[in-house]
Amino acid sequence: MKLDVMLPVKAVSWGLGVMGQEKSFIANPIIGSARLNRMGLHRARVRFAERMAAARRARMHAVPEADRAAYDRDGFVVKENYLPPEVFEAVCREAFETPLPAWEMRQGHTVTRMTPLTLSRRDRAPASVAAVRDPALRALTGYVAGRSGEPIHFIQTVIAEPSGGEADPQTALHADTFHSTAKFWLFLHDVGEEDGPFIFSPGSHRLTPERLDWEYRQSLTARADARAHHSFGSFRILPADLEALGYAAPRRMAVKANTLVVADTFGFHSRAPSDHATTRVELHGYLRRNPFTPWNEADYQSLPGIRGRQLDIHLGWKDFSATRLGKPRVWQPVGNLTGRDPARL
Numbered sequence: 001m002k003l004d005v006m007l008p009v010k011a012v013s014w015g016l017g018v019m020g021q022e023k024s025f026i027a028n029p030i031i032g033s034a035r036l037n038r039m040g041l042h043r044a045r046v047r048f049a050e051r052m053a054a055a056r057r058a059r060m061h062a063v064p065e066a067d068r069a070a071y072d073r074d075g076f077v078v079k080e081n082y083l084p085p086e087v088f089e090a091v092c093r094e095a096f097e098t099p100l101p102a103w104e105m106r107q108g109h110t111v112t113r114m115t116p117l118t119l120s121r122r123d124r125a126p127a128s129v130a131a132v133r134d135p136a137l138r139a140l141t142g143y144v145a146g147r148s149g150e151p152i153h154f155i156q157t158v159i160a161e162p163s164g165g166e167a168d169p170q171t172a173l174h175a176d177t178f179h180s181t182a183k184f185w186l187f188l189h190d191v192g193e194e195d196g197p198f199i200f201s202p203g204s205h206r207l208t209p210e211r212l213d214w215e216y217r218q219s220l221t222a223r224a225d226a227r228a229h230h231s232f233g234s235f236r237i238l239p240a241d242l243e244a245l246g247y248a249a250p251r252r253m254a255v256k257a258n259t260l261v262v263a264d265t266f267g268f269h270s271r272a273p274s275d276h277a278t279t280r281v282e283l284h285g286y287l288r289r290n291p292f293t294p295w296n297e298a299d300y301q302s303l304p305g306i307r308g309r310q311l312d313i314h315l316g317w318k319d320f321s322a323t324r325l326g327k328p329r330v331w332q333p334v335g336n337l338t339g340r341d342p343a344r345l
């Protein structure tokens with residue numbers, strides 16, 4: 001048998017992963033262990049994360065009562081006519097007319113373009129950077145995520161061309177991970193029922209006893225599951241199985257331009273498939289942190305020099321590891337593009 005000299009290092013990193021937000025049943029053999037999961041490892045992580053999130057949320061006082069109530073009931077908060085009209089116009093001009101450094105990723109027949117809204121873009125997209133960094137939005141995102149902190153922000157352009165390629169894996173109903181995390185979208189144009197809107201099962205962010213039992217059962221077989229995203233810890237579910245977990249039928253969230261949606265993606269959600277080509281442009285943010293800490297904030301991503309620049313640092317590192325170390329890239333740099341430009345990948 002070949003001895004892996006890196007095993008002790010890997011073992012420490014796997015152990016730390018179990019104590020943090022790591023979710024993959026493939027990449028981490030402790031998380032993926034059927035034996036440990038039979039003993040309740042995954043179930044304990046899910047339950048403990050939920051308790052800690054509730055304790056942290058109870059200490060977040062900056063979020064208005066109406067928003068807390070909407071989140072607690074549905075798992076998402078919707079705000080129409082979110083930005084003042086003149087600010088919204090400025091944001092649209094930046095997103096649709098200003099070429100900005102962009103990266104793209106293809107999943108099946110859908111291309112997602114990411115245009116970072118880091119602090120270094122304040123000169124070319126001031127209204128957009130200010131909008132995503134608004135303190136009230138930051139607080140609401142933290143509440144939905146169950147832990148406040150510094151989100152990652154970018155303009156997201158989703159270009160779906162259903163005529164070619166494989167299905168988009170994001171159109172299968174799923175939870176992103178085993179604990180609360182937040183994503184927000186400020187839609188820059190109307191998204192109709194048939195334009196591939198966001199879908200969410202209201203209330204499915206709540207950990208019912210049935211959901212906990214379902215999580216337990218998934219954990220026993222997830223490592224061997226043929227659905228890649230499922231085995232990576234982003235569990236897929238059939239719409240017909242939601243009711244047994246105590247959840248409502250999925251709702252299609254058609255929205256008007258200038259609508260903000262902030263959702264906890266522990267709840268079951270997806271992108272609706274569309275039978276025609278669609279392009280969706282939105283200001284997007286997400287926040288996912290170690291779910292087990294008793295505290296809010298106090299995270300290295302909030303440190304001066306990192307805060308608001310996380311994507312620049314991340315993409316710089318990915319660029320280095322692709323060009324110098326030959327590692328594959330998930331996001332491909334595609335130069336300076338606007339939200340109107342066709343997909344480059």
Ligand SMILES: [Fe+2]
Binds near residue numbers: 174269
């Ligand atoms: Fe998702």
